[in-house]
Each structure stands twice: as structure tokens, then as C-alpha cells.
Amino acid sequence: MTDLSIENTGGRLNSIVVDWSDEKQAFHVPWGKVMMWIFLISDTFIFSCFLIGYMNVRKSTTEPWPYPSEVFALELFGNPVPLILIAIMTFILITSSGTMALAVRYSHFRDKQKIALFMVLTALFGATFVGMQAFEWSKLIAEGVRPWTNPFGAAQFGSSFFMITGFHGLHVSVGVIYLATVALKVLKGDYDRKNNYEIVEIAGLYWHFVDLVWVFIFAFFYLW
Amino acid sequence: MAYVPIADQDHALHDPQSFITKYIWSQDHKVIAIQYGTIAILVGLLALVLSGLMRLQLGYPDSFSFIAPSNYYQFITMHGMIMVIYLLTALFLGGFGNYLIPLQIGARDMVFPYLNMLSVWVYLLSVIILMASFFVPGGPTGAGWTLYPPQAISRGTPGADLGIIFMLVSLAVFIIAFTMGGLNYVTTVLQARTKGMTMMRMPLSVWGIFVATILGLFAFPALFVSAVMMTFDKLLGTSFFMPAMVSMGQPLGHSGGSPVLFQHLFWFFGHPEVYIVALPAFGLVSDILSTHARKNIFGYRMMVWAIIAIGGLSFIVWAHHMYVSGMNPYFGFFFAFTTLIIAIPTAIKVYNWVLTLWHGNIRLTVPMLFAIGFIFTFIHGGLTGLFLGNVTVDLPLSDTYFVVAHFHMVMGVSPILVLFAAIYHWFPKITGKMFNVALGKIHFWLTFIGAFAIYLPMHYLGFLGVPRRYYAMGNTEFMPDSAMALNAHITQVAIFVGIVQLIFIVNILWSLFKGKPAGSNPWGATSLEWQTPDTPPKHGNWGPQLPVVYRWAYEYSFPGAKDDFIPQNMPPEDVAMLDGAGKYKGHSE
Numbered sequence: 001m002t003d004l005s006i007e008n009t010g011g012r013l014n015s016i017v018v019d020w021s022d023e024k025q026a027f028h029v030p031w032g033k034v035m036m037w038i039f040l041i042s043d044t045f046i047f048s049c050f051l052i053g054y055m056n057v058r059k060s061t062t063e064p065w066p067y068p069s070e071v072f073a074l075e076l077f078g079n080p081v082p083l084i085l086i087a088i089m090t091f092i093l094i095t096s097s098g099t100m101a102l103a104v105r106y107s108h109f110r111d112k113q114k115i116a117l118f119m120v121l122t123a124l125f126g127a128t129f130v131g132m133q134a135f136e137w138s139k140l141i142a143e144g145v146r147p148w149t150n151p152f153g154a155a156q157f158g159s160s161f162f163m164i165t166g167f168h169g170l171h172v173s174v175g176v177i178y179l180a181t182v183a184l185k186v187l188k189g190d191y192d193r194k195n196n197y198e199i200v201e202i203a204g205l206y207w208h209f210v211d212l213v214w215v216f217i218f219a220f221f222y223l224w
Numbered sequence: 225m226a227y228v229p230i231a232d233q234d235h236a237l238h239d240p241q242s243f244i245t246k247y248i249w250s251q252d253h254k255v256i257a258i259q260y261g262t263i264a265i266l267v268g269l270l271a272l273v274l275s276g277l278m279r280l281q282l283g284y285p286d287s288f289s290f291i292a293p294s295n296y297y298q299f300i301t302m303h304g305m306i307m308v309i310y311l312l313t314a315l316f317l318g319g320f321g322n323y324l325i326p327l328q329i330g331a332r333d334m335v336f337p338y339l340n341m342l343s344v345w346v347y348l349l350s351v352i353i354l355m356a357s358f359f360v361p362g363g364p365t366g367a368g369w370t371l372y373p374p375q376a377i378s379r380g381t382p383g384a385d386l387g388i389i390f391m392l393v394s395l396a397v398f399i400i401a402f403t404m405g406g407l408n409y410v411t412t413v414l415q416a417r418t419k420g421m422t423m424m425r426m427p428l429s430v431w432g433i434f435v436a437t438i439l440g441l442f443a444f445p446a447l448f449v450s451a452v453m454m455t456f457d458k459l460l461g462t463s464f465f466m467p468a469m470v471s472m473g474q475p476l477g478h479s480g481g482s483p484v485l486f487q488h489l490f491w492f493f494g495h496p497e498v499y500i501v502a503l504p505a506f507g508l509v510s511d512i513l514s515t516h517a518r519k520n521i522f523g524y525r526m527m528v529w530a531i532i533a534i535g536g537l538s539f540i541v542w543a544h545h546m547y548v549s550g551m552n553p554y555f556g557f558f559f560a561f562t563t564l565i566i567a568i569p570t571a572i573k574v575y576n577w578v579l580t581l582w583h584g585n586i587r588l589t590v591p592m593l594f595a596i597g598f599i600f601t602f603i604h605g606g607l608t609g610l611f612l613g614n615v616t617v618d619l620p621l622s623d624t625y626f627v628v629a630h631f632h633m634v635m636g637v638s639p640i641l642v643l644f645a646a647i648y649h650w651f652p653k654i655t656g657k658m659f660n661v662a663l664g665k666i667h668f669w670l671t672f673i674g675a676f677a678i679y680l681p682m683h684y685l686g687f688l689g690v691p692r693r694y695y696a697m698g699n700t701e702f703m704p705d706s707a708m709a710l711n712a713h714i715t716q717v718a719i720f721v722g723i724v725q726l727i728f729i730v731n732i733l734w735s736l737f738k739g740k741p742a743g744s745n746p747w748g749a750t751s752l753e754w755q756t757p758d759t760p761p762k763h764g765n766w767g768p769q770l771p772v773v774y775r776w777a778y779e780y781s782f783p784g785a786k787d788d789f790i791p792q793n794m795p796p797e798d799v800a801m802l803d804g805a806g807k808y809k810g811h812s813e
């Protein structure tokens with residue numbers, strides 16, 4: 001600390017306050033990462049409100065709620081397998097978090113080929129997820145599920161389903177474009193010129209967040 | 225990884241060259257601030273005209289054939305929504321937030337100027353969508369500014385077909401614009417402070433705007449989600465907020481939705497929104513009072529913690545807007561409790577403002593008059609808030625003029641007075657010109673006295689039980705003729721005060737072109753924005769070197785110092801002292 005900083009006169013708690021409110025910056029990371037974290041907290045509030053709204057209408061509706069295991073079952077080898085598609089989708093998305101983490105790791109070594117490889121791989125997993133989501137949507141639509149009605153029970157089932165998975169799918173799609181753009185710029189060497197590969201980590205934050213949100217949607221919508 | 229704090233980066237500044245990049249697609253926070261401010265004030269003037277039309281109808285029912293009942297409800301709705309969101313939020317955060325944050329913390333710009341530029345243009349888009357709703361078939365929505373379903377999207381409510389859709393889309397677009405700006409404000413305060421600028425040396429303006437922006441980033445999502453859900457209810461026929469209903473003899477296709485869910489979501493946004501507007505006002509007024517009283521702000525640390533405490537508490541009081549919605553009564557108990565607790569940090573702030581004035585060397589400049597006026601109106605509105613925070617007192621007063629009076633006193637008049645104070649205070653820095661003081665004082669006295677002449681009688685009408693939102697009262701037992709006379713009186717004053725605001729507009733426009741040069745620091749203020757090498761500050765704000773901060777922003781009338789203010793960036797050895805006063809030591813922080 002310089003002579004301009006505040007002095008730490010107190011104990012451990014005080015030193016936290018002093019560190020945090022010291023001159024120049026609160027967090028010793030680039031501003032982009034701070035901004036992404038704040039955005040993600042804000043986005044958490046959006047998803048929380050969607051999920052709380054869904055739970056509320058699930059309680060307020062007068063009709064019985066459809067049984068998710070049956071609605072989201074696929075016919076495989078003549079037997080209905082509950083939630084199989086969602087399980088695969090979840091697996092893919094969580095795998096994509098792993099490949100993203102690898103990309104971040106290689107960003108520390110500035111290994112352009114490997115960063116781009118794992119980011120593109122992550123984006124492809126993401127695109128696969130959105131594709132399977134589209135398949136699920138079209139299957140349900142073919143079965144007569146609409147935002148305003150569905151043959152299985154409460155109309156709010158379809159409304160919440162399309163709204164929440166749609167909003168999440170939008171996030172994944174934006175993430176795929178984001179990751180692909182960054183990967184392209186990595187290959188072009190843009191970040192060598194700026195001498196800064198933080199953007200890979202920032203994109204990673206966003207991607208992990210989108211995965212984490214899916215876990216909550218999976219738990220609250222599909223398993224409940 | 226190679227990484228340098230923003231304050232230590234020396235990036236070459238690229239000055240914008242053409243007129244377009246300098247004034248239109250500008251990424252400079254000061255230009256963006258002025259763009260935000262201009263749009264907000266213009267749309268605010270429209271809302272002022274709408275309130276005048278409403279008052280005409282209320283004061284003289286049956287006299288104006290061009291105000292049909294549906295028009296009246298549209299005026300109410302648009303007046304409320306524009307004032308709260310598109311004027312106050314945009315002007316405090318988009319306007320003053322943009323202008324003051326980088327200047328007061330010693331930064332060259334926001335951390336992400338491009339996103340900042342997008343913010344103002346998306347804001348303009350939301351305003352255009354809102355204005356477009358005046359021209360769609362059926363006109364703008366008349367659902368009341370709270371937009372409660374089911375009535376907001378049911379037939380019979382004005383604008384229930386298209387107006388409400390435009391309203392909801394405009395709100396969603398506004399929230400996107402706000403998020404882009406808000407991320408910038410928060411990150412800039414956290415990461416881009418200059419050397420020596422600790423959090424606890426920031427002017428309270430920055431603190432107020434900083435915490436208010438955090439509130440906005442966490443509260444607007446609830447409004448966003450409710451706007452999305454209601455749009456789906458309207459366009460797709462979903463039933464998030466719509467129960468089974470029969471409308472005009474026809475069963476609607478909805479069933480099983482929860483109107484109270486909307487109220488919860490709306491007020492989870494709506495109450496923090498009160499503080500999104502109030503906290504920047506608290507911050508700005510603290511700086512203005514301290515500067516013009518030539519005295520340090522009383523209890524700086526307490527002021528900061530009070531801002532943070534109010535910000536935190538504002539998220540757990542929302543249902544005090546819903547005492548009459550049919551919630552579980554135990555909720556009412558909880559929310560009344562938290563609501564009254566919020567009065568403690570608020571009262572601390574008011575005491576500290578008054579104690580800042582105590583024994584100060586008060587200069588009754590125009591900004592100071594407005595700032596002191598704010599203390600009066602805010603105490604007034606705050607006290608009536610204590611009435612309404614109590615469930616048992618609130619129940620009979622709900623939906624009466626008492627609520628209207630309280631709300632306008634605390635969230636209408638008070639922030640607007642601060643806005644005037646702040647515009648007059650920073651006008652010399654923004655434009656380099658001084659405004660006309662005589663016109664400013666006339667503007668203050670007419671507005672200040674006018675505000676009480678309008679809203680004091682409204683409290684009385686509220687106690688009589690005069691309901692709000694009624695197009696015309698008709699003949700009723702409980703409303704004496706005197707109440708109607710009072711209503712007409714309120715209208716006369718309101719129209720008068722509305723016209724008085726033209727003085728302000730004229731003053732600003734006239735001073736912009738014909739005002740005397742103000743100099744770089746006409747008020748003798750300590751904070752960094754008054755120490756810029758150029759007035760108005762140029763792109764990049766500080767010339768080649770960023771300022772270095774040595775003390776807090778309130779070093780006024782320091783004992784023994786020659787001048788009655790010591791700028792934040794003046795090195796201790798440069799401080800001129802009176803003979804025999806010894807060397808300048810300064811505050812420890």
C-alpha cells in the first residue's frame with residue numbers, strides 16, 4: 001500500500017474493509033471480469049423471478065400439474081424411458097463446462113490452438129444442447145402442448161416450460177455465438193496484441209453460469 | 225497475467241474527430257449524460273402536461289369535453305410511468321450518474337464506453353416505443369402506473385389491446401438500456417478510481433448513485449420478468465397472472481393464474497425503485513448542502529452506511545404496498561416492521577443534513593435553496609410514510625388522496641427539487657456558463673411554496689376519504705362542497721406551478737447561449753470535477769495526468785487554512801495556511 005492508502009489500524013475485519021475500499025480498485029482483477037460477475041448476479045435475479053413465478057402458478061392453478069416423468073419420456077426400444085432426453089442434454093451441457101474449463105486453463109499458457117479447440121468444442125456442445133431442446137419443443141408441440149393449453153393438465157405447464165426453457169435456450173445460443181467469436185479472435189491473435197487473455201475466462205464465467213442455471217431448471221421443472 | 229489497474233494505465237486518448245462521433249454517436253460519458261438528460265427532461269415535460277390535464281378534469285369535472293374517462297386514465301398511467309421510470313431513473317442514473325461518476329472518482333471515462341453509448345440509444349428506443357403507444361388504435365394503456373392484471377389486459381381498460389403491449393415492450397427495452405448503463409456505473413466506481421481515491425473518500429453523490437445502481441440491477445429483473453409474463457398473457461393467451469374470469473358476459477380463455485404474483489413481482493421492483501430514485505438524490509443533496517454551507521458533511525461514514533443500509537432494507541419491504549391485496553395478515557406484520565426500521569437510517573441522514581447546516585457559513589445560492597427545500601419536503605413526505613407503513617393506519621387511507629399526497633411529496637417533489645438543485649449546481653461545470661440567479665430564485669420560491677399549496681390540502685382530502693384515480697367524484701354524502709372547492713384550488717395551483725417551470729427552461733436555454741462565463745470552480749467546491757483543467761471538461765477529462773487524491777471531499781473551512789476549501793487533489797504541502805497556524809495536517813483519512 002502506498003502512503004495515500006488508508007491505514008489498517010484494527011483487526012482482521014477492518015483489514016477486509018480496508019482492502020476492499022482501498023484506492024484505485026476494489027478487486028484486483030480486470031474490469032471486464034467484475035462487470036461480468038455483476039451482470040451474472042443481475043441475471044440470477046431474472047432467472048429466480050422466472051422460477052419463483054413458475055412455482056407460484058404451479059400452486060395457484062386449479063388443474064392438476066402434469067407428471068414431468070411421463071411428459072418428458074422418450075420411446076426407446078418399445079419402452080418409454082422417463083427424462084432420458086433431458087438427462088442426455090444435461091450431461092452434454094455439464095461436459096461443455098469441462099471443456100470450457102480446459103480452454104481457460106490453456107489461456108493461461110496462451111496456447112492459441114488449444115484454447116480455440118476447446119472453445120469451439122464447448123460451442124458445439126452448446127449448439128447440440130440447443131438442437132436437442134428444439135427437438136424436445138417440436139415433440140411437445142406435436143403432442144399438442146401450447147403456451148396456452150396442453151393435453152396433460154394445467155395450462156401453466158406449457159406456459160412455464162416454453163418461457164423458462166426458451167429464455168435459457170436464448171442464453172445458450174448467445175453463449176455459442178459469444179464463444180465462437182472469442183475463439184475466432186484467439187486464432188487471429190487479437191489477444192496477443194493486447195497481451196491479455198482474460199476474455200477467455202470472462203466468457204467462461206458466462207458459460208458456467210448458463211450451465212448452473214440449467215441445473216436449477218432441471219431440478220425445479222423436470223424433477224419436481 | 226499482465227494486468228494493470230485502470231488508474232495506472234496510460235492509454236493514448238483518441239479524440240473524436242467528426243461532429244457525429246463527438247456529439248451523436250459519442251462514447252464520451254459527458255455527452256452521453258447530456259443526451260440522457262435531454263431526453264429525460266423532454267419526456268418529463270410531456271408527463272407534466274399530462275398531470276395538468278388530469279388536474280383540470282379533477283378540479284372542474286364536466287367542463288372539458290376533450291377529456292373522456294378513458295383519456296383521464298391514460299393520462300394518469302402515462303404520467304406516473306414516465307415520471308418514475310423515464311424521467312427520474314433516467315435523469316439521476318443515466319444523466320447525473322454518467323456525468324459525475326468518472327469526474328468525481330478521477331477516471332477518464334466509464335470502463336466500457338461503447339456499451340455506455342448503446343445504453344443511451346436503447347433508452348431513446350424505449351422512449352420512442354412509449355411515445356408510439358399514444359398513436360396506436362385505442363391509445364396508450366390506462367391501467368394505472370402499476371399495471372395490475374387482470375384489468376390491465378382485459379377489455380374495458382383503455383389501451384388494453386395495443387397500448388399495454390407497447391408499454392410492456394418499452395419497459396423491457398428500458399431495462400436492457402438501464403442494465404447496459406448500470407453495469408458501467410458500478411464497475412467504474414469499483415475499478416476505475418484514481419490514485420488515492422479510496423471508497424471512503426468518494427463524494428456521497430457517487431455513493432448514492434453507486435448503491436442505487438446496484439439496487440436497479442437487482443430490482444429491474446423482477447419488472448422485466450413480469451413484463452414478459454404479462455405480454456405472454458396478452459399475446460399468447462397464457463395464464464400467469466390471469467384467473468378464470470367472465471368479462472362482459474363472455475368467459476375469458478384464462479384460468480388458474482395469480483394476479484397477486486404480479487403484485488409481488490411488481491413491488492419487488494417497485495419499492496427498490498423508490499430508493500433507486502431517492503439514494504442518488506440523497507447523495508447529490510449531501511454534496512450540495514456541504515458545499516454551500518462551507519462545512520464538511522456531518523457524519524460522513526454514517527451517511528455511507530445509512531445509504532447501504534437503506535439499499536439493503538429496501539428489498540424486504542415491498543409488500544407494504546399490498547396491505548389491501550389479501551395477503552396473509554402475518555406478512556403485513558413483517559413488512560410493517562421492516563418498513564418502520566428503514567425510517568432509522570433515513571432519519572440519520574436527515575439529522576446529518578440539518579447538522580451540516582448547523583453553524584455553517586450558509587450561502588443561499590439557488591442550488592442551496594433547492595437543497596434546503598428538499599429537506600422540508602422530504603421530512604414531510606417521510607413522516608406521512610410512517611402513517612402508511614402501519615397496516616392499521618394504512619387500511620383506511622389506502623387508495624385515497626392521502627397516498628397520492630404522501631407519494632408525491634416524498635418521491636415526486638423531493639427528488640425533483642434535488643434535480644433542480646443539482647442542475648443549477650453543476651450547470652456551470654457542464655456548460656461553462658452561469659445561469660441567471662434572479663430567475664433561479666423566482667423559480668425556487670414559486671415551486672417550493674406551490675408544492676405545499678398543492679399537496680398539503682391533498683392530505684386533508686385523503687382524511688375525508690376522497691378516493692384517488694376517480695374520473696369524477698359525483699355527488700356523495702361524505703365529500704362536502706368545501707372538498708370540491710379545495711380540489712379546484714389544487715388544480716389552479718398545479719397549473720400555475722406547471723407553467724412556472726417554463727422559467728427554468730428559459731433560464732437554462734438563455735444561460736446556455738448568453739450566460740456569463742462561470743469559471744472553473746464558481747462554488748469553491750472540493751470534489752474532483754471542479755478541478756478539471758478545462759471547463760467544460762474535455763474528452764478524457766484530465767489532460768495528460770490523472771489527478772491524485774489526498775483527502776476526502778469535504779475539507780471546507782479547515783481551521784487555519786487560508787481558503788475555506790481545500791480541493792481533494794491539492795498536495796498537503798501546497799495548502800496555504802494563515803500566519804501562525806502551523807503546517808497543514810489534515811484529516812487522517
